[in-house]
Amino acid sequence: MAEKKKAPAKKTEKKQDMKKEAPVKQEVKKQAPAPAAKAAAPGATTKQEARIGVFICHCGTNIAGSMDIPAVQDYAKTLPNVAYVDNYKYMCSMPGQSVINKAVKEQKLTGVVVAACSPRLHEPTFRTATKEAGLNPFRFEMANIREQNSWVHMHDREGSTAKAKDAIRIAVAKAALLQDLFPKSVPVEKAAMVVGAGVAGMQAALDLASAGIKTYLIESDMSIGGRMSQLDKTFPTLDCSQCILTPKMVDVGRSQNIELMTWSEVDSVEGYIGNFDVTIRKKARGVMTPAQAEAKGIVGGGCNGCGDCENVCPVIKPNEFEVGMKPRKAIYINHPQVVPLIYTIDFKACVKCGLCVTACGPEKRAIDLEAKDEFVKVKVGTAILATGYDIFPIEKKEEWGYKRHENVITSLEFERLICASGPTGGHLVRPSDGETPKRVAFVLCAGSRDNTGVGKPYCSRFCCMYSLKHAHQIIEKIPGCIPYIFYMDIRSFGKAYEEFYYRIQDEGAKFIRGRVANILEDPATKNLHVFADDTLLDRPVDMEVDMVVLAAAIEPKPDTNRTRKLFGVSCSQDGWLLEAHPKLNPCGTTTAGVFLAGVCQGPKDIPDTVAQAEGAASAASIPIHKGEVELEPYFATCIEEKCAGCGMCVNLCPYSALALIEKDGKKVMQVTEAKCKGCGTCGGFCPGGAIWMNHFATPQVVAQIDAFLLGGEQ
């Protein structure tokens, strides 16, 4: 960089075009031979004169509508190193790509610049086109004139035209200095991991296992099944949730290819696609499985799920699976159908009295009150995150009185109350007096579509439909009971959903269009007064009901944030995990080899969840079946004659990819390419300029800066 200081200061603006040419060239000569020591290509290519082709895309009117394409094209022709300029309506289309192909061959181009959309969208497309034309794909550079230009300066034709010219000039400057790069292929571990064993995680794991891939299924709870196992019926078919879920749970438990780890969490993740080293924390369960007992020499021992321990345990706690409406012991299972059927000790509650150890008996000896967390290391090629959701703490919306008024419950509590295996055996009763309600109000959008800052701004997507289902269930189960549904809009968007909505209307449910303003309790009867504004009849409503069910919003699980950071996955503003592309890559993430399934990516119902899980499983199995993946060759290389061997970079590298070695009697840095992810943190720091970052090398970046600031029209 030092050489930059000198000359340009005196130059007048007039000569910029030539000017920017000169320093750029000088730098090339100075810097390029060094990395040439690594690969023969760079040295050779810099001697050859750069011939760049610029291809400008109209993107229909997306780009052409906001800027003067002919002016941009004329300008591009004047740029140094530019040998050919063309434009086309849709550059990414087949005819568009053949324009590139033809020009590269006929004009003997050495580099390609496409001015179009974002490289995050179509860089792979045009790299392939460049490759097919016979150039190294890394001789391609993109100028973003859509997402970061025409779409954001729609009413400033002059400004966006000037910006497009600059963007092309910057891209051409870089393209002239690009080198041939060769992606490195690495083998992919023939194993996958799924984090979270709700219906999404289970489906993904089953699919991967069926495809012959060893799959580690990690679940932080004691049993698999997730939210769906808490539900009673599913809309719109009224399938019993347990009936369709438990066979899947059994399949998961039985599958030879699935290694199920319940009561476990991901502790750390290292590596990259194809080779993730994951450490899993197996939380102390205090109870051994038959296999674990056998490993400890207790033949025929281990937990068989008999429940003798539970009977004698003196500690009583609320059962989280039943949303606190049923007691459990300190040694417990969530419900009788858990997979795996192994008891778990809640060590926060356990008083270590030892009664359970005695009850378990000398043959099984399954209980170990001194159990500690264990750490297991596994290697996987790809991973799927399916971490699910939690219910928004609806007591934050104080006006509805949840947790203040006894007979205000959430819809998840309703599911458990109406479920035959729930705390009341399927009888819907008022928490205050155990009476059967005759009038039940449902409050939709409870905390969803809420712009007050207390609730969530998004639609939780399945509340409308399950509330319709709840209405159906009480009409069916409690003769004479009337459901009153307070709604903003009924969003019945799925297959056979609208028909289900009509059916519930016909069955006698009452619909009141209005958001509930306030719910007050009658202290004597514990009945509730629901206040709302009926916006269809334009009059205020004060309705006395026996029970209120809040269709509470959903939010990401609190530990989702920790998990996503381990895998390097971003989240959107509301905390849901961010997909690689909302339309074209809804299962992928920005971390290669990590995929998303289910509600952790955003609210969705069971059919969508299962569909996404199958998509994620398919995507995750592709690299594994291919057997190898190509890593982008953006790694750092050391320019050994410049390296002073100070070793500062070694400590900066977050991946321990750098090391100091002795070479020809002096210390130099050496890069382990397989570990290097190409962030460039070392290259940004190196005081001697001795680190060459492939594709983002210092001369290339400086050329871009110079092209913008020294090479423009003034």
Added chain:
Amino acid sequence: MADEEWKPKILGMVCNWCSYAGADLAGGGRIQYPPDIRIVRVMCTGRLDQLFVLKAFADGADGVLISGCHFGDCHYLEGNYKAAKRMFMVKRLMKSIGLDDRRFRMTFVSASEGAKWGKVVTDVVKTVKELGPSPITEIRK
């Protein structure tokens, strides 16, 4: 000195994973902001040498914006922390040579913050317009 016609030259250097994606999202959302910024994409703000910023000012940039992931969200674990440290140094250096350090800014815009990107650029452009052309350009004339 900043007349109506004067267009500032602002260089934005952003990371591929968060801020560049955020800027793309602003495009998808058609969030309008002033066109006075030019973007150079790097994989991570950790790649950015402080000399890049100084070079830009030496070349006559009126403002420089560095934007990366939020702390804790870096695609490469901690590149943005290292970038931030370097950029504090740049700010101190700018002050010591008498260059207003408001011309240089480091921000954190995630891949989901398209609207924030629009606000950041609007604000940077406004600040730089208030400050007027870089004194370095004046000297070089």
